[in-house]
Amino acid sequence: MKLAMLRTLAVAAGLAFAAPAFAAGETPVPPQNDWTFNGPFGRFDKTQLQRGFKVYKEVCAACHSMGLVSFRNLSQEGGPGFTAGQVKALAETYQIKDGPNDAGDMFERPGRAADRFPAPFPNKQAAAAANGGAYPPDLSVIAKARTYERGFPWFVFDMATTFQQQGVDYLVALLTGYEDAPAGVEVPAGKYYNKYFPGHIISMPNPLSDGAVEYPKTADGRPQAPETARQYAKDVAAFLMWAAEPHMEARKALGFKVLSFLLLFAGLLYFTKKKIWSRVESAAAH
Amino acid sequence: MAGHSTYVPKTAVGRWFESRLPIVGLIHSSFVVFPNPRNLNYLWTFGGILAFMLVAQIVTGITLAMHYTPHATMAFGSVEHIMRDVNYGWLIRYLHANGASMFFVAVYVHIFRGMYYGSYKAPREILWILGVIIFLLMMATAFMGYVLPWGQMSYWGATVITNLFSAFPVVGETIVTFLWGGYSVDNPTLNRFFSLHYLLPFMIAGVVVLHIWALHVPGSNNPAGIEKKTDKDTLPFHPYFTVKDALALVVFIMLYCWFVFYTPNFLGHADNYIEANPAVTPAHIVPEWYFLPFYAILRAIPDKLMGVLAMFGSIAVLAFLPWLDTSKVRSGSYRPMFRFFFWLFAVNAVILGWLGAKPADGLYVIASRICTAYYFGYFAILFILGFVEKPSKLPASIAESVLGRQGSAAAVGASAAAEPNTKG
Ligand code: HEM
Numbered sequence: 001m002k003l004a005m006l007r008t009l010a011v012a013a014g015l016a017f018a019a020p021a022f023a024a025g026e027t028p029v030p031p032q033n034d035w036t037f038n039g040p041f042g043r044f045d046k047t048q049l050q051r052g053f054k055v056y057k058e059v060c061a062a063c064h065s066m067g068l069v070s071f072r073n074l075s076q077e078g079g080p081g082f083t084a085g086q087v088k089a090l091a092e093t094y095q096i097k098d099g100p101n102d103a104g105d106m107f108e109r110p111g112r113a114a115d116r117f118p119a120p121f122p123n124k125q126a127a128a129a130a131n132g133g134a135y136p137p138d139l140s141v142i143a144k145a146r147t148y149e150r151g152f153p154w155f156v157f158d159m160a161t162t163f164q165q166q167g168v169d170y171l172v173a174l175l176t177g178y179e180d181a182p183a184g185v186e187v188p189a190g191k192y193y194n195k196y197f198p199g200h201i202i203s204m205p206n207p208l209s210d211g212a213v214e215y216p217k218t219a220d221g222r223p224q225a226p227e228t229a230r231q232y233a234k235d236v237a238a239f240l241m242w243a244a245e246p247h248m249e250a251r252k253a254l255g256f257k258v259l260s261f262l263l264l265f266a267g268l269l270y271f272t273k274k275k276i277w278s279r280v281e282s283a284a285a286h
Numbered sequence: 287m288a289g290h291s292t293y294v295p296k297t298a299v300g301r302w303f304e305s306r307l308p309i310v311g312l313i314h315s316s317f318v319v320f321p322n323p324r325n326l327n328y329l330w331t332f333g334g335i336l337a338f339m340l341v342a343q344i345v346t347g348i349t350l351a352m353h354y355t356p357h358a359t360m361a362f363g364s365v366e367h368i369m370r371d372v373n374y375g376w377l378i379r380y381l382h383a384n385g386a387s388m389f390f391v392a393v394y395v396h397i398f399r400g401m402y403y404g405s406y407k408a409p410r411e412i413l414w415i416l417g418v419i420i421f422l423l424m425m426a427t428a429f430m431g432y433v434l435p436w437g438q439m440s441y442w443g444a445t446v447i448t449n450l451f452s453a454f455p456v457v458g459e460t461i462v463t464f465l466w467g468g469y470s471v472d473n474p475t476l477n478r479f480f481s482l483h484y485l486l487p488f489m490i491a492g493v494v495v496l497h498i499w500a501l502h503v504p505g506s507n508n509p510a511g512i513e514k515k516t517d518k519d520t521l522p523f524h525p526y527f528t529v530k531d532a533l534a535l536v537v538f539i540m541l542y543c544w545f546v547f548y549t550p551n552f553l554g555h556a557d558n559y560i561e562a563n564p565a566v567t568p569a570h571i572v573p574e575w576y577f578l579p580f581y582a583i584l585r586a587i588p589d590k591l592m593g594v595l596a597m598f599g600s601i602a603v604l605a606f607l608p609w610l611d612t613s614k615v616r617s618g619s620y621r622p623m624f625r626f627f628f629w630l631f632a633v634n635a636v637i638l639g640w641l642g643a644k645p646a647d648g649l650y651v652i653a654s655r656i657c658t659a660y661y662f663g664y665f666a667i668l669f670i671l672g673f674v675e676k677p678s679k680l681p682a683s684i685a686e687s688v689l690g691r692q693g694s695a696a697a698v699g700a701s702a703a704a705e706p707n708t709k710g
Contacts, residue, residue: 280526
């Protein structure tokens with residue numbers, strides 16, 4: 001039985017390893033980043049999320065909506081850690097369309113913490129029309145909505161290592177992936193060349209450049225993190241990961257408790273089972 | 287279900303109730319004193335695990351349904367609302383989505399266990415066929431459930447799979463219109479799928495009752511594949527198998543929780559976090575992992591109708607297994623040639639799954655065809671094996687297979703003294 005199994009497994013392995021040779025794609029694999037939220041004990045870096053939010057607000061929000069996120073989420077446990085006061089003040093800087101009122105009219109009022117992030121365009125068509133016909137997708141869950149193929153055998157190991165950062169890694173790669181089109185590739189007017197975008201021709205102009213966003217200063221007057229396009233990309237990607245999975249910290253924390261309990265329970269059951277079965281088992285049998 | 291009950295209620299109220307509805311006695315005879323072969327290994331714990339998963343899906347599903355909105359413009363948003371705003375909504379949703387996968391992990395182990403130990407053979411054919419029906423209902427349930435979050439993969443998966451029915455001559459188009467409730471996958475489709483997704487798990491529960499009923503007539507098969515003859519071949523369900531099932535279940539739940547808490551989207555598709563859009567087709571339309579082997583079979587056949595028939599046939603053929611396997615010996619442990627073909631079948635199924643996730647071109651198609659041929663060929667091989675294979679020597683009894691010849695002799699006295707007569 002063992003031998004037959006080994007033999008068939010060997011055949012399978014041979015087949016599986018031979019496969020990538022004829023499956024090679026042309027879009028490069030995004031490089032991996034060292035995120036603070038990797039792994040079962042990973043958590044978000046609050047200061048990074050705050051910086052990422054600033055990048056979103058000052059750059060990306062000009063074109064992209066984030067309709068599933070509310071201002072109040074920014075002060076929620078496990079998030080960027082703004083205070084409720086900061087969130088209230090921030091929300092009030094926006095004018096939100098509300099109504100109809102008792103007279104039947106729509107009106108504008110200052111934002112409240114419970115409001116969703118307002119969208120830059122009234123509808124998808126308007127957003128597309130303003131961007132050369134391409135709709136800038138809503139960024140609320142974008143970090144979970146993009147991926148790349150891990151391939152065999154990595155996807156098997158990913159179950160144990162809990163690697164699931166394909167989406168965020170792609171975001172960083174995309175935002176830093178602008179370059180001159182290689183010879184022979186024609187980029188239509190109003191489009192750009194991006195190394196990591198599937199098909200390479202993208203309608204989003206390179207949104208980030210060094211120094212474009214001012215970061216909070218530390219005590220010695222220097223910015224908290226380098227004001228470079230690369231750092232902006234990482235910070236905004238981390239922020240988008242949080243936006244897509246706002247309860248990640250609670251999830252991992254609860255998971256640790258649940259699994260610890262189950263491990264203990266399984267241990268007790270194991271010894272109980274042994275004890276009970278020892279009544280009827282001879283030493284040789286199991 | 288286990289024949290005459292030996293249960294005697296201890297209280298007057300208990301006796302009053304039992305003489306009117308002997309349900310406690312039924313539970314007692316089915317799950318307390320029921321005699322199980324003593325040599326069952328951990329592969330026999332997956333039945334209990336499956337029962338747990340069905341309950342888990344129903345409980346989490348009903349809770350999701352309290353917050354979910356089955357409408358084409360609101361479904362995606364309502365699932366995100368569950369994930370973000372409902373207290374522990376993320377937990378319930380991840381338990382349900384990963385629970386479907388774990389349900390299939392368990393059912394595949396359970397099916398392969400049956401195939402290896404010949405559990406489908408007489409007198410367990412009806413039991414086996416009921417299992418195949420449960421498997422089919424599970425697939426239908428999971429398919430319709432996957433449509434509910436109304437992401438890109440939900441929408442396009444539903445489009446591809448429902449379209450398959452159009453391959454049938456004459457009635458095809460009618461069936462498709464009936465499934466859609468219109469002229470394409472749209473809001474009526476989502477509504478009827480939600481309705482059926484709510485219904486089918488309860489139908490599964492009904493068939494599970496029949497499945498267990500059919501099981502308790504002959505009792506469980508076992509790794510030796512021989513019937514129990516005397517009381518020393520068996521042990522009462524409680525405490526021996528309750529504790530063993532509980533241990534296996536807790537370990538299985540740990541695996542389940544690992545996915546739920548630490549990598550909850552591993553088994554899903556990124557594309558399903560994009561709201562359904564009939565105007566944009568995803569680059570690869572891939573079903574959930576548990577459908578992949580069948581999807582590979584579908585695509586291996588160049589003709590659409592034949593492909594659909596092959597796909598459904600690959601599941602239907604399982605129902606005929608009791609008559610396709612001609613060997614008198616049940617357990618694969620005593621069938622040297624069978625064992626080779628069985629493991630090849632198992633590996634072949636995994637490769638088919640892998641191929642189902644690959645684009646249908648070039649070498650992948652050729653590999654899919656070879657694997658599909660072996661998938662069906664296996665059943666023909668089983669038919670022939672029964673005539674040509676020389677099985678190895680079977681143990682004289684279940685007790686002997688566990689305890690060895692001397693041990694089994696010694697156990698006679700011990701078990702006769704220690705255990706009350708529990709055979710129903
Ligand atoms: C046989 C048991 C069941 C299986 C295998 C199953 C499977 C699934 C699957 C695969 C999904 C999609 C998960 C996702 O990606 O989000 C889903 C969603 C859903 N299921 Fe079930 N389900 C079962 C029982 C039930 C029951 C009894 C209900 C009760 C109404 C239910 C209600 C729902 C709802 C409301 C959704 C949409 C929310 C969501 O997508 O997470 N399910 N189901």
